[in-house]
Amino acid sequence: MSRIGKKPVLIPDKVTVTIEGNIVSVKGPKGELEQKIPRGIEVKLEDNQMVFTPVLNLKNINAYWGLARSLVNNMVIGVTEGFKKVLEVRGREYKIRLQGKNLVLDLGYSHNIEVTPKEGIEFVVDENRIIVKGHDKVVVGQQAAEIRKLRPPEVYKGKGIRYEGEYVIQKEGKKGL
Numbered sequence: 001m002s003r004i005g006k007k008p009v010l011i012p013d014k015v016t017v018t019i020e021g022n023i024v025s026v027k028g029p030k031g032e033l034e035q036k037i038p039r040g041i042e043v044k045l046e047d048n049q050m051v052f053t054p055v056l057n058l059k060n061i062n063a064y065w066g067l068a069r070s071l072v073n074n075m076v077i078g079v080t081e082g083f084k085k086v087l088e089v090r091g092r093e094y095k096i097r098l099q100g101k102n103l104v105l106d107l108g109y110s111h112n113i114e115v116t117p118k119e120g121i122e123f124v125v126d127e128n129r130i131i132v133k134g135h136d137k138v139v140v141g142q143q144a145a146e147i148r149k150l151r152p153p154e155v156y157k158g159k160g161i162r163y164e165g166e167y168v169i170q171k172e173g174k175k176g177l
Contacts, residue, residue, distance in 0.1 A: 005065030005068070009049060010076075014080060017076075019045065022041075024043055024050075026079050028135075033136060038068055039056070040056035078136055083137045085144035086131050087144060089161050090128070091160065094106060103147070144163070157170075
Protein backbone atom coordinates (compact mmCIF):
# COMPACT_ATOMS: atom_id res chain seq x y z
CA MET A 1 0.00 0.00 0.00
CA SER A 2 1.20 3.48 -0.86
CA ARG A 3 1.31 5.81 2.14
CA ILE A 4 1.31 8.88 -0.11
CA GLY A 5 -1.40 7.51 -2.42
CA LYS A 6 -3.82 6.93 0.46
CA LYS A 7 -3.90 10.61 1.41
CA PRO A 8 -6.63 12.64 -0.29
CA VAL A 9 -5.78 15.90 -2.09
CA LEU A 10 -7.73 18.79 -0.56
CA ILE A 11 -9.15 21.25 -3.09
CA PRO A 12 -9.24 24.92 -1.96
CA ASP A 13 -12.29 27.11 -2.67
CA LYS A 14 -10.57 29.08 -5.47
CA VAL A 15 -9.67 25.93 -7.46
CA THR A 16 -11.85 24.01 -9.92
CA VAL A 17 -11.00 20.44 -10.91
CA THR A 18 -12.33 18.50 -13.88
CA ILE A 19 -11.70 14.81 -14.54
CA GLU A 20 -12.18 13.44 -18.06
CA GLY A 21 -11.15 9.82 -18.33
CA ASN A 22 -7.55 9.68 -17.11
CA ILE A 23 -6.82 13.42 -17.57
CA VAL A 24 -7.14 15.74 -14.56
CA SER A 25 -7.40 19.51 -15.18
CA VAL A 26 -6.87 22.02 -12.38
CA LYS A 27 -7.73 25.72 -12.74
CA GLY A 28 -6.93 28.37 -10.15
CA PRO A 29 -5.97 32.02 -9.70
CA LYS A 30 -2.36 31.54 -10.94
CA GLY A 31 -3.16 29.48 -14.04
CA GLU A 32 -4.38 26.18 -15.44
CA LEU A 33 -2.62 22.80 -15.54
CA GLU A 34 -3.53 19.33 -16.72
CA GLN A 35 -1.98 15.94 -16.11
CA LYS A 36 -2.50 12.45 -17.50
CA ILE A 37 -2.92 9.88 -14.74
CA PRO A 38 -1.19 6.48 -15.21
CA ARG A 39 -3.48 3.60 -16.15
CA GLY A 40 -4.63 1.50 -13.25
CA ILE A 41 -5.30 4.50 -10.99
CA GLU A 42 -8.82 5.84 -10.53
CA VAL A 43 -9.50 9.43 -9.41
CA LYS A 44 -12.75 10.45 -7.70
CA LEU A 45 -14.01 13.82 -6.44
CA GLU A 46 -15.57 13.57 -2.97
CA ASP A 47 -16.44 16.54 -0.69
CA ASN A 48 -13.84 19.06 -1.97
CA GLN A 49 -11.10 16.44 -2.11
CA MET A 50 -9.69 14.00 -4.65
CA VAL A 51 -9.26 10.37 -3.72
CA PHE A 52 -6.92 8.03 -5.63
CA THR A 53 -7.45 4.27 -5.71
CA PRO A 54 -5.65 1.53 -7.63
CA VAL A 55 -7.97 -0.58 -9.81
CA LEU A 56 -5.52 -2.88 -11.60
CA ASN A 57 -3.19 -5.37 -9.97
CA LEU A 58 0.05 -4.37 -11.68
CA LYS A 59 3.61 -4.92 -10.48
CA ASN A 60 4.41 -1.25 -9.71
CA ILE A 61 0.90 0.02 -8.97
CA ASN A 62 1.88 1.42 -5.54
CA ALA A 63 4.57 3.60 -7.12
CA TYR A 64 2.12 4.90 -9.74
CA TRP A 65 -0.51 5.44 -7.07
CA GLY A 66 1.77 7.72 -5.04
CA LEU A 67 3.11 9.40 -8.21
CA ALA A 68 -0.38 10.26 -9.45
CA ARG A 69 -1.37 11.73 -6.09
CA SER A 70 1.87 13.79 -5.85
CA LEU A 71 1.52 15.17 -9.39
CA VAL A 72 -2.05 16.32 -8.81
CA ASN A 73 -1.18 17.74 -5.38
CA ASN A 74 1.66 19.76 -6.98
CA MET A 75 -0.80 21.05 -9.58
CA VAL A 76 -3.20 22.25 -6.87
CA ILE A 77 -0.37 23.95 -4.95
CA GLY A 78 0.96 25.51 -8.16
CA VAL A 79 -2.31 27.14 -9.24
CA THR A 80 -2.95 28.53 -5.73
CA GLU A 81 0.48 29.51 -4.32
CA GLY A 82 2.98 28.87 -7.12
CA PHE A 83 6.55 27.58 -6.93
CA LYS A 84 9.92 29.29 -6.87
CA LYS A 85 13.59 28.35 -7.09
CA VAL A 86 16.31 30.69 -5.89
CA LEU A 87 19.74 30.73 -7.55
CA GLU A 88 22.82 32.51 -6.19
CA VAL A 89 25.45 33.99 -8.49
CA ARG A 90 28.90 33.97 -6.86
CA GLY A 91 31.87 35.71 -8.39
CA ARG A 92 33.01 39.33 -8.35
CA GLU A 93 32.95 39.80 -12.11
CA TYR A 94 29.56 38.11 -12.67
CA LYS A 95 26.59 40.45 -13.16
CA ILE A 96 22.88 39.81 -13.62
CA ARG A 97 20.03 42.12 -14.65
CA LEU A 98 16.55 42.07 -16.12
CA GLN A 99 15.88 43.52 -19.55
CA GLY A 100 12.12 43.54 -19.93
CA LYS A 101 11.10 39.97 -19.08
CA ASN A 102 14.45 38.51 -20.20
CA LEU A 103 17.35 37.77 -17.88
CA VAL A 104 20.75 39.05 -19.02
CA LEU A 105 23.80 37.33 -17.50
CA ASP A 106 27.41 38.50 -17.71
CA LEU A 107 29.27 35.35 -16.63
CA GLY A 108 32.80 36.05 -17.77
CA TYR A 109 32.32 34.87 -21.34
CA SER A 110 33.12 37.13 -24.32
CA HIS A 111 29.40 37.88 -24.66
CA ASN A 112 26.36 38.37 -22.45
CA ILE A 113 23.86 35.52 -22.25
CA GLU A 114 20.18 36.39 -22.57
CA VAL A 115 17.67 33.91 -21.13
CA THR A 116 14.07 34.15 -22.32
CA PRO A 117 11.55 32.82 -19.76
CA LYS A 118 9.42 29.85 -20.70
CA GLU A 119 5.65 30.24 -20.74
CA GLY A 120 4.33 30.89 -17.24
CA ILE A 121 7.77 31.74 -15.79
CA GLU A 122 8.80 35.05 -14.23
CA PHE A 123 12.30 36.16 -13.19
CA VAL A 124 13.08 38.40 -10.22
CA VAL A 125 16.63 39.73 -9.68
CA ASP A 126 17.76 40.74 -6.20
CA GLU A 127 21.48 41.75 -6.07
CA ASN A 128 23.24 38.41 -6.66
CA ARG A 129 20.11 36.21 -6.54
CA ILE A 130 17.84 35.04 -9.34
CA ILE A 131 14.32 33.98 -8.32
CA VAL A 132 12.49 31.80 -10.85
CA LYS A 133 8.71 31.83 -10.21
CA GLY A 134 5.87 29.97 -11.87
CA HIS A 135 2.81 27.79 -11.37
CA ASP A 136 4.18 24.55 -12.88
CA LYS A 137 6.76 22.85 -10.63
CA VAL A 138 8.40 20.96 -13.50
CA VAL A 139 8.87 24.03 -15.69
CA VAL A 140 10.24 26.11 -12.79
CA GLY A 141 12.78 23.41 -11.97
CA GLN A 142 13.77 22.97 -15.61
CA GLN A 143 14.27 26.72 -16.15
CA ALA A 144 16.39 26.98 -12.97
CA ALA A 145 18.50 23.99 -14.04
CA GLU A 146 19.12 25.54 -17.47
CA ILE A 147 20.29 28.79 -15.86
CA ARG A 148 22.57 26.92 -13.42
CA LYS A 149 24.07 24.97 -16.32
CA LEU A 150 25.34 28.20 -17.93
CA ARG A 151 28.09 28.49 -15.25
CA PRO A 152 27.99 25.65 -12.69
CA PRO A 153 29.81 26.16 -9.38
CA GLU A 154 33.56 25.80 -9.69
CA VAL A 155 35.21 23.55 -7.05
CA TYR A 156 38.39 25.57 -6.40
CA LYS A 157 37.09 29.10 -5.78
CA GLY A 158 33.35 28.39 -5.52
CA LYS A 159 32.43 30.82 -8.30
CA GLY A 160 29.40 30.18 -10.49
CA ILE A 161 25.65 29.79 -10.24
CA ARG A 162 24.25 27.52 -7.52
CA TYR A 163 20.92 26.87 -5.85
CA GLU A 164 20.34 28.73 -2.60
CA GLY A 165 21.58 26.56 0.23
CA GLU A 166 23.49 24.21 -2.09
CA TYR A 167 26.77 23.05 -0.59
CA VAL A 168 29.69 22.76 -2.99
CA ILE A 169 32.73 20.85 -1.74
CA GLN A 170 35.79 23.00 -2.30
CA LYS A 171 39.08 21.37 -3.23
CA GLU A 172 42.48 22.50 -2.15
CA GLY A 173 44.55 24.12 -4.87
CA LYS A 174 48.05 23.14 -5.91
CA LYS A 175 50.61 23.14 -3.14
CA GLY A 176 54.04 24.64 -3.70
CA LEU A 177 57.03 22.46 -2.87
